[in-house]
Amino acid sequence: MIRLALPTGDLRRDSAAFLEAAGCGIADYASGSRALRFSLDDGGVARVFREKDIPVQVALGQYDIGICSSGWIEELTQRFPGHDVVRLRDLGYGAFTLWLAAAGDRCAPSLRIVSEYANVAIAVARRMRLARYRVFGLHGAAEAYPPEDADLALIAARDAAAVEALGLRPLWPVLRSSACLIANRRSIAARDLSRSLARLLEGGGGADSSAALSVPPKLDLPFADAAPRGVVRIALPDGHQQPDAVAVLHAAGVRVHGYDDGPLVRRPGIDVDGVEVKVIRPQDMAQQVALGQFDLAVTGRDWLFDHLVEFPSSPVEQVVDLGRCRYGLAAIVKDVAANDVAGAIREWRARSPQAPIRVASEYANIADHFARERHAGRYSVIPIAGASEGFVPDDAEILIEGIDTGSSVRANNLTVLERFFESTNCLIANKSRPHGARGDVFDALVERFRAAALAPAAAGRR
Amino acid sequence: MPEVASTQRARGMRDVLPDEMARLRRIEAAFAAACRRWGYGEVRTPVIEPLHLFTAAGTLSPQTLDHVYSFLDWDGWSGERVVLRPDSTIAAARLYSERLASPGVAKLFYSQPVLRFTDDGASREEWQCGVELIGDTGRAGDIELVALALDALAALDLPRVTVRLSHAGIVRVVLAAAGLPADAQSAAYDRLLDGDLTVVDEIEARLPQLNAPLRLLFEIEGAGLGYVQNVRASLAGAIPALAGPLDELAFIVEVLEASGVAPRISAVLARRFEYYSGTVMSFESAGQRVGAGGRYDELIALVGGAGVPASGFALFVQPLADLTRGDPPPAPGIAIEPESDSPRDHAAALAAAAALRAAGISVATIAGAASRGHRLICRGADGGFTLDRDGRGLVLHSVDDVIGELGRGR
The missing domain is CATH 3.40.190.10 (Periplasmic binding protein-like II)
Incomplete structure (x- = not known):
């Protein structure tokens, strides 16, 4: 009885087609059913995961076979080189490249690298012989960080033009990735998966495109200390917290252009003088505020708690409980x-x-x-x-x-x-408050959020 | 639920039992005694250090950095990672530059573990007895280190100890002469450090002026001064900069040979460590590498200190323990016990035990599983003792009687 881990998201359609062609089609998976677990005809089971989770699940031996991008396998490999995942074949679809990219022409003395692929980024920094670096693992939106909040971003993109379309300068293609069929080493060694394997490995797909990490020989980014900041910077959330953040902003009488609706804009304008906005993932905000990259951020108390249990001495604190997104x-x-x-x-x-x-x-x-x-x-x-x-x-x-x-x-x-x-959603800040004119803008903005949180509509709202 | 591991001990970690511990202590004691005889003072560095100390080019090789235990500490919100000490020399260089930097020579020794991940289940915790000689000591310092290491090893009654010497400058000079750009030099050096000798052919192709094969240098292990002079005669004409490191090596070899030490010579000894800049040394016994070290003149500046030259070595405790006997077991002591379970008898037994220990006798109030001594029953404060020796009970009236009787039995 085979246990199969299948991807949701971008790879789902092609993976369903591959399984169909291999004679292992799963009708509900192909149709986009919201169910996450399917019984297979031969008594096996298939489970749908976020792609990033699949190498972990297969490495743990919870699933025998999986489909995911080789980029995520490399992310696991760089952290746990002795893992139990073996690559069976390249499936020839879902190709992208992990690019090292920058936006500015200077970098901090302790170079800041952001990526969803944090372990790959650490390996790149090591192989580049960077003397001092910091890698920030993100839940997403890495392209939004350079140049203010990171010196380099390691991002997945189809090609260099796609990196440029994100407003970044592609520096080096670090890793080429495509969808792979993977297996647990112990399952292959000890379980009879021959019927399924024979089908999955026969015909279709491309050659194994797995490649070693490639790193630039050197980085032409001279060191420069950050210039003093003249504005108050606030981070707003994307994703499921965004509608509640919009509601808070409305209640606070603050208009953020390009945030309320329409296509997502990472650097929307705001109608408050001396304030700058960036839209990032709420999961990543507490660390950014701890670092002083942002003065304020609207996030969830859950993610603040997650940050504080990891780093109990972090200088981040909740300044206003906004009461929504409960x-x-x-x-x-x-x-x-x-x-x-x-x-x-x-x-x-x-x-x-x-x-x-x-x-x-x-x-x-x-x-x-x-x-x-x-x-x-x-x-x-x-x-x-x-x-x-x-x-x-x-x-x-x-x-x-x-x-x-x-x-x-x-x-x-x-x-x-x-x-x-x-x-609930909340406004967080660094315990070191800005001074002078920036401090006045900061205090006024916090006051507006505080008033918005006290608005009756906030109580009990989700 | 997932499978159950057969042991709760973390993978790659070792338990040390009393017999082996006795051997480890003997090694540490012999090492410390030798270091003190040579005027060195003991230090200890923290088990956690900032990662960036070890990442700068010229400190650890990428292969080693791929195997360090690095993580974000509880206050690591700034993103700066820390590492479980993967190397003691770099940690000692940091300690020196922050705490001890002053004119004159610092002579330090330590006994502490380094932690590095291993893929093959081998021990990930490696105890080392290390020495650092920091200051402008030149060739005399390197000679002192070789002699000190041999002095410490001599106390352990090992099979014959072989000294191997090299000079890190030899490889650097050859790579520079080959005209490789700086980053390619670093990559080629990494390959050489990793034992990949195919790089030698690539370097030779870039040195048409050579009139002798480079493999003379990289594949042959020489036997003393004669070999060093042969290499100099063969290669220093085409690569004049080789003369410097070869002459330095020749001087050290000549002194050691005159002192009765016959060193072997290799071009590449220091694998996976990039900080060596001059003489490199290695010590072997019964086919096992039991120590290594060398000169690292640029390292202290790399970790933020002044440009102070330095050299050092470490003895590897585990292979030494495999080759060493422990100290002879102590003479069997006695286990004392009260005649009854009353507080008064327990107190009397404790007092008698203290008096016997003061007389240099090993006394247990709880007999251990491996106890080999005799049993002494304490019959209250003034009631005297019964010494149970091999099943025969001997009545004794005082602590002095017990001391006398045990003294006769030794």
């Missing part, structure tokens, strides 16, 4: 008799005394903190990028996830063991 973080399980976390841990320990309890979450630091504080004993945190439905009990014992009313949890026969954190 949900709780909860420990979710399935098929557990106990009604609290301690009881569940006892139950799992009785079943398998030494096996690690798997805690899966998009909030890797909160999951780690949760397991530690609940004395889980031997546990492992499985970071996931999303598509968490159906994770328990097959792929993890506990799922740490945001829940609203809990109706979807109940609909899936899941159990909330503990709702342990209430999240």
Whole structure:
């Protein structure tokens, strides 16, 4: 019985076609069904993941075979060179290149590199023999960071022209990537997957295009210290937090041009003098505020909590609870008799005394903190990028996830063991406040957000 | 739930049991005693250091940097990573430049582990007994280090110790003479450090003026001064800059030979370490590499200090422990126990144990599993003792009687 990990997102259509051509078609996967788990004709199972999660799931041995971009395999390999993923074949679609790109002509003495591919970026920095560097792993929007908030970005793009279209200067193609069929080494060694393998490996697809990392011989970016900042910089969220941020801005009487609707603009204009706006992922804001790149940011209390449990001495703090985008973080399980976390841990320990309890979450630091504080004993945190439905009990014992009313949890026969954190959107700032004229602008802006948070419409809104 | 590992010990980490620990302590004690005899003072550096100390070109090779344990500390929100000490020399250079830099020579030694990831399940924690000689000591310093290492090793009764010498300047000069651009020199050097000798052919192709093969230098291991002079005669005509490092090496070899040490000579000894700039040394016994070191004149400036020349070496504790006997086990002591479980008898046993220890006798109040000594039953404060020796009970009246009896039994 094969266990197959399949990608959602950009690779889904081509992957469905590949499976169909190989005689392993999954009709619901091909049709774009919202379900995440499918039963296969031969008794096997297929599960849909965010592409980034697939190498991790296959490496852990939770799935035998997977399809994902070779870029994500390299991201795993650079961190865990001894992992159990083997590449079976290049599938010839989903091609892109990881580009090292810049926007400015100077860099900070401790070079700042941003990327969703943080481990690849670290490897690039090492191979370039950079004397001092900092790599910031992002959840997305790396192209928005240079030149103000990063010196280099390592981004996925089809070609150099696509990098330029993002407003960046392509410096070097670091890695060429395309969709790959991968397998777990131990599954190949010990399980009979021959029927499926024969189909998946026969015909179609391209040659193995896996290539080593390539790095530029040197970087023509002279050092320069950052110039003093004349404006207050605020980061606003994209994604599911954006509508609530728009509502707060409206309530605060602040107009941000190109943020309310229409195509996403990373540097929208604002009608407040002395303020500059950038739109980035809410997950990445706390660290950017800690670094002093932004004076203020609108994010979720969940992501602030995740940052603070990773870096307890970080200088970031919440200055206004904006009261919207409300949900709780909860420990979710399935098929557990106990009604609290301690009881569940006892139950799992009785079943398998030494096996690690798997805690899966998009909030890797909160999951780690949760397991530690609940004395889980031997546990492992499985970071996931999303598509968490159906994770328990097959792929993890506990799922740490945001829940609203809990109706979807109940609909899936899941159990909330503990709702342990209430999240709302909030305004965060660095404990070192700006001074002088910038300080006045900062204080006035915070005051407007505070007034917006107190508006009656905020209470109980989601 | 996932599979269960057969041990709870972290992969690549070792437990050390009492017998092996005795050997490790013997090595450390012999090393420390030798260092003190030669005028060195002991230091210890932190197990966590900033990563950037180790990433600058000229410190560790990329191959080594791929295997360091680096991470964001709890206060690492600035993005600056830290690392579990992967190398003690760089850490000692940092310590010197921040805490000890002053005119004159600093002579430091330490016994501490370095941590590096290994792909093959080998130990990831490697204990080293290291020495750093920081200051303008020149060739005399390198000679002192070789002699000090041999002095420390001599106390361990090892099979014959072989000294190998090289000079990092030899490779650097050849690469520069080949006209390779700086970044290509670095790449070629990395390949050589990694043991890839195909690069020698590529370099030769760029040196048409050579009238002797470079493999004379890179493939042959020489036996002393004669070899150094042969290489000089064969290659220094075509690459005049080779004369400097070869002459320095020849001087050191000549002194050592006159002192009864017969060093072997190799062009490349220091794999995976880029900071060596002059003489490089290695020590072997019974086919195992038990120590290595060399001159690193540019390193202290690279970690932010003044341009102070320096050299050093480290002895590798684990291979030495495999070749060394531990100290002889201590004479069997005694295990004392109260006649009854009353507080008064326990207190009397404790007092008697203290008096016996003051007389130099090993006394356990709880007998260990490996206890080889005799059993002494304490019959209260004034009740005397029964010494149980091989099943025969001997009644003794005082601590002095016990001391006397045990003294007779030694």
